[in-house]
Amino acid sequence: METLTLRRPDDWHVHLRDGEMLALAANFTARQFARAIVMPNLVPPVTTVAAATHYRDRIRHAVRPDHGFTPLMTAYLTDDIDADEIERGFREGVFTACKLYPANATTNSAAGVTDVKKLSAVFERMQTIGMPLLIHGEVVSPEIDIFDREAVFLETTLGPMLKDFPALRVVLEHITTEDSVVFVSEAGPNVAATITAHHLRIDRNDMFAGGMRPHAYCLPVAKRRKHREALRKAATSGNHKFFLGTDSAPHHKSEKESACGCAGIFSAPVAIESYAQTFEEEGALAKLEGFASEFGPQFYRLPLNDGTVTLERTAHAVPDVIEDGHIAIVPFHAGESIHWRLVD
Secondary structure, three states: OOEEEEEOOOEEEEOOOOHHHHHHHHHHHHOOOOEEEEOOOOOOOOOOHHHHHHHHHHHHHHOOHHHOOEEEEEEEOOOOOOHHHHHHHHHOOOEEEEEEOEOOOOOOOOOOEOOHHHHHHHHHHHHHHOOOEEEOOOOOOOOOOOOOHHHHHHHHHHHHHHHHOOOOOEEEOOOOOHHHHHHHHHOOOOEEEEEOOOOOOOOHHHHHOOOOOHHHOOOOOOOOHHHHHHHHHHHOOOOOOEEEOOOEOOOOHHHHOOOOOOOOOEOHHHHHHHHHHHHHHOOOHHHHHHHHHHHHHHHHOOOOOOOEEEEEOOOEEOOOOEEEOOEEEOEOOOOOEEOOEEOO
């Protein structure tokens, strides 16, 4: 197979940032994806319909018109967010979903939720109107080892939450463990998960290969190799519960390579190519279209895209750094060769 044509895919989890970074990052995503679920963790966070509308306008302005890209906005949940505002945004087509960050779990999450019990009324409303809840699934207790925080979240938080709100539609985002694969597989049809391109390719050893590797640091952190293998098996299985979400998260090179480096991997420039390489390695290229282009919109109750994208089997080198003005970002696969290329 020298070319691979897919129904145009969507990215069900991406960070586009704002300002000058938005102008750079958004077009990498829009070049290959028709739609993307945009994370609301700006400063200040996107908690109102007005804020989401203005952010959506900035994204549309930043993206080249010929890309035909649709940003899907999310509401950032806080302890005191207004359920009426959430429902209004959902019914008006501004909010596609709500995002739950445990407070201080990751970048720009300080305003996140301190106790999910404070959101019972919000979850009840979301369950009633069928609005998806997107979850960064980690506990933040310092006594819990960082490599165990996802598994503990399933047991102590998500499991009880689904018992209290059995019809709540949940996407467990950027899963990193075999525990999450099993949990989502065994849960009801209202529970799904996204899997990133980078968690399909790296494990925790990659953060320490020959020294500290800050550009392999993300949250949730990559886990043991057995967990990566479980993710690859789930992604390439054809199970509709697992679909594409890059969690692409650009940071300035200097902010990654610092005394306290930021968490996040900028995979957008090579996202669909990286997924194609992984699926080919697993002998599952025929299942990439479902994972990338069908299962996500089916869960979100949105139509499938009409257009297509084509990849060709052509080895190409990923640049060491992407620069634009004073912005410099190290992309995923930097300095490596990928043998699938998206045809413009």
